[in-house]
Amino acid sequence: MLPPSKNVAHYGLAWLTLVLTTLAGATWWWNVGRPVTLPDAPSDRIACVSYAPFRKPGETPFNQHYIITPERIDEDLRTLSQRFDCVRTYSQSNGLNAVPAIAARYHMQVLMGIWLGSVEKLNEQDVAMGIATANANPKVIRGIVVGNEVLLRGDLSPKRLIQYIQTVRAATPASIPVTYADVWERWLKYPQMAKYVDFITIHILPYWEDKPVRAIDAVKHVEDVYTHMKQVFPDKPLMIGETGWPSAGRLRRSAEPSIVDEALYLREFLRYAATVNMPYNVIETFDQPWKRALEGTVGGYWGIFDSNAHPKFPMRGPVTEDPRWWLGWLAGALGAVVFTIVGSVGRKWRGVRGWLALLMAGFAAGTSAAWQIRQMTFACAAPWEWVLSSVCLFAALCVAAVLARRIAAHLADHHDHSEPASWWRFCSLFGLVLYDILMAFDGRYLDFPMGLFLLPCVAYGVFGLLTHERSMPSAEQRFMACVGPLLAIAPVVAEVGMNKVAWLWLGLNLAISLPVLVAWRWHTVRLQAQQA
Template sequence: MSSSPALPSRSTWPAWLLLVLAAVAGLGWWWSAGRPVNLPDAPSTRIACVSYAPYRLSGETPFDPHAFISPARIDEDLRALSQRFDCVRTYSQGQGLSAVPAIAQRYGMKVLMGIWLDRDARANAREIAQGIANARAHPQALRGVIVGNEVLLRGELSPKALTADIRQVRAAIPASVPVSYADVWENWLRYPHMAAAVDYLTIHILPYWEDAPVSPEHAVRHVARVYAQMQRAFPGKRVMIGETGWPSEGRPRRAAVPSVVNEARYLREFLAYAATVKMPYNVIEAFDQPWKRTQEGTVGGYWGIFDAQAKPKFPMRGPVTEVPRWWLGWLA
């Protein structure tokens, strides 16, 4: 007489139960990550301006003194970006980026051209000279020249030295090209006299990075409050948001949680708000920047609208999925 199959002993049941529960939990997580989330559509699939840094490939970094981005590579990037953006913002003249204005003109794009400043006086002089030459050569391509980016925040120049650099550029380039300086919004309130040196203010409002981080659900309301505050603080001066955005990956800061869905939500809601007040703006940024992870942690590398392979992370209209093709992760 054949014996019946042996049943698991009572002592093994908890282990089996834990495995089943873990499998169900894993399936639930992947299903949740792959579930389409309905979000308000952006008012348009086009965006006014986006920060452009080409250092998206493995090992590329602006801190490499020998780095050089070829005109062909910049041309490829701008040709693709011109399908979605009217303008790009750059941050420096070196490493091949001085070619951006001429190439952008080919695709009908404008440029917020950056001149990088830090504590290195010789490097600053080279950047300023190259920026002046570029502005003189391509004034029609420029929406503005931004002399210095968060150099006061980093404490690398004094307001007096920065003002001198800004005024040097202002005096040397065509009057038709406005000149600005870019920093976090609090620093404009901290150094209000800097406003006299620029044609317009360029402020950065990044709800994720605020001292009191703002949740994605309240982020655009925060931006609107800050923008209105800055307009009141500097009456008669045009105010441009030079950086705003949301990360798609990285550590949460209290209620400020990075995710693809939250990045899409923030960008769509911000664009809707910007359209209602008709303000100039630039979003950060075109491509994910892997090199920033060493400076800012994982989150620093994931502010791009496109990933490091130049693929869009999400659509501007319709539902958004945190992890497309989520079942591949489950099967793995």
Template sequence: MSFSPSSRGRRLVAWLALVLLACAGAAWWWASGRPVNLPDAPSARIACVSYAPFREPGETPLDPHAFVSPGRIDADLRALSARFDCVRTYSQGQGLSAVPGIAARYHMQVLMGIWLGRDPKANAEQVALGIATARKYPAVLRGVIVGNEVLLRGELSSGQIAGYLAEVRAALPASIPVSYADVWEYWLRHPELARSVDFVTVHILPYWEDQPVPPERAIQHVENVYAKVRQAFPGKRVMIGETGWPSEGRPRRGASASVVNEARYLREFLRYAASVDMPYNVIETFDQPWKRAQEGTVGGYWGIFDAQARPKFAMQGPVVEVPRWWLGWLAGVAGAALFVLAGLRRRRWQRGRGWLALGLAGFASGAALAWQWRQMAYACRDVREWTLSLVAFLAALFTALRLAGWLAGRLAGAPYKPAPAGRLRFAWLFVLALYGLLMVFDGRYRDFPLGLFELPCAGYALVAWLDERMRAPSREALFLATWLPVLATVVVALELGENPVTWLWLLLNLLIAVPVFAAWRRTRFAPICTSTMLDEIH
């Protein structure tokens, strides 16, 4: 006796899956809008914060012709002086040499940066301009930082950096301390640089560690590292030159980028810094869209303020990740209405079961695509990225509409139609495999587009579950389906299984790949089973 995929039990499982997908979408948005209680910061004031004014669309310090007017800097520092005692800059030129003079108007101090890189000519210009600015505004400067993460980037040797430090030190009065800034591990690898600085400036960023530290252990990690560096350089003052947490972007193991986690980290760090009377600088004042080109989505969202200079969170009271969370529910309702309207042309559905199936599928799809749109809004940098993302977005919506129509017909008892599992499914298999390869070999800065791939992956899984006449997949589809779980498993392993998002990524890959194997197995062995049954009858 054969088992029919359209039996009552399988239809019941399909209904349950649709209900769970719709409820999961609603719950996801609802949870994102719940206020999270966090410890209050001791004060809204911060000792020092990194300041880069390059936040306009298309603006980047990598453009040698970029220039920030004194008027813009004045407006920024006038507003920042209400909360910050000091700002740290990273380079001279492009208008930034005006920062110390403008900061003096608002009784702020400056950690003035001189940028160093591979180009000796550019370095010489930076050093000369920095020396001139420092001599002009000595009373404003908390210190001069010659070079930022040059060792990390591998652009200069420690000896070359020491040479630039000596040149700046000799040209400035003793009242202006000089330092070099880098990630704390590179200071421990190059302790000889300590002889060339007045104080040691280390960067401690728990999110970016080679072994990422989750927010609940981040402050303890900072405390341990700070103690280790101080022990390595006895007699030298140690300053944390950069520390902070991103509000958007991909999670790294247990370190998740979110507004709530940024607020939690900063509040807890300020409490810790106040308890040990430690010099520090927080990264950074404003979100920097241009950094997304170098570090992916997460690179652009380390600011205490967004790119429009709006504060992301308060220093006291609960914090909400998505204040307008109800828009996700609204998108779900819009999706349900769209799917029902698209099903009006089908007249053979019995009672309201078909409409209910379309409504559930539409709500789940709308909620998922709303999250994907939110991710696109944070990640897309230019017309090309927006175009590719919108094409993928519309393709997912089209796929979901097509699959939902077939599913609703099966659940409503309509006459059988061939399941939609041809070239369109192959296209999704190919895109998933391609993205899986990128995640394995170049995934450090890539997001997980779960909202996008939920639609085809869950949809094709449900179609295969209810399909009575499963067709044999092509060899190409079988090949891609073979690699999807392998690639997704490698992504999980790369993050040591600590990143929940990677497990969801693996689940989506399995949902679309396993039915391909099932169809291949069923169509391959069906003739053998039929022949065996006939032999037994005869």
């Protein structure tokens, strides 16, 4: 028989939670390991691709003194020439003014960029270098892009931008067309810019749209935008200067960064581009680790090649998200063994139910920790990020393991009156609410660390189903239990309810907060009864 204080429904819900989290961990890892059949690209060759060689640790265009050597550029372009007919650059600094001369060796063209920002002195330097490079390599340069998303960033006024465009046009051969590149919405906002360019260069990035488009619908979105822009600017040639899909990072509504979705988008876009004979440029050649500082994890994973210059997916045949998916199951098995050992130390219960609870809790915790470690390989760049993430993950595993011991004892019908230290839950709540604040007020570029917070949140949620707290939760915990779920609603609203991860994040907040609120209510009612 169950002790009187135990609720049969709560016990059933606790078992259901353990089963579902175990199945979810196993299924997720199996799903990322299965080959996905996708439509083939018409060819391995791509017309043009953005080239930024800052793919190794510490390399960044923000360091004006860092120079990419001609030998490095030669190595890259020699490899790229096997698949690409053209590369697009974005600036003349950091040694990139050598790209056109080197590209000529491999019979490639260059859509040459001149970088413009808010610092006039640097702008003048890049313009002067761009003019000199164009005059020295007129047959190689397909076009000159004077400024990239300057109006989107608000670095220059349209009037000052036009002056730079006119300066470049007047000082370069008439055979080289001049353009400006920006997201398509900015061209609609500043249509007067079309008068000063030889062709219009628009960026269409379905993932970054104000209303993100999922990968399966993204090419249709590109087609609609391209058709609309041709109607708005019928007298100007139109080029898609940037389009692509990220392979890792934060879900935006239903737009999910993944290798499978990147392959799907690129293959379907190339099929579409071939049918309309459309000039285009794909972003980008290599993954750019430095972009994570600007755009979060997703910023570093737009490359067709990874940061080691290896192709991330083939252009034909099935695509697998993670060939090492079995490591997730291995982590789950290791977690089950560790939790079973931890749970067996000093145990006072008997029966298969306790062991089964430990095995399921351990497997679920192991697969969750493996997910978090996988996410850390994408998101962590600086050593301190690895240290902080690793310490937090270890602490979360310790909390989950200790709670799993008590959960197993209760499910084995042993009435364990012991409770975990209150400061463990305080720290878990504090970390969760702190991240809730960041997500609520500036969450555009932040990932959801589901694998990290799933461990304490679910563990405390299940533990709360099985026990009544003997003491009133502290005022700080009660406050955070109220505030956390309210803050977690913000990402759900911001993503108009379309982001499944935002809903799961709200669920984790509720899982750890509800036992606190229930205990608060129970002790309040009890105190009122005693006073009466």
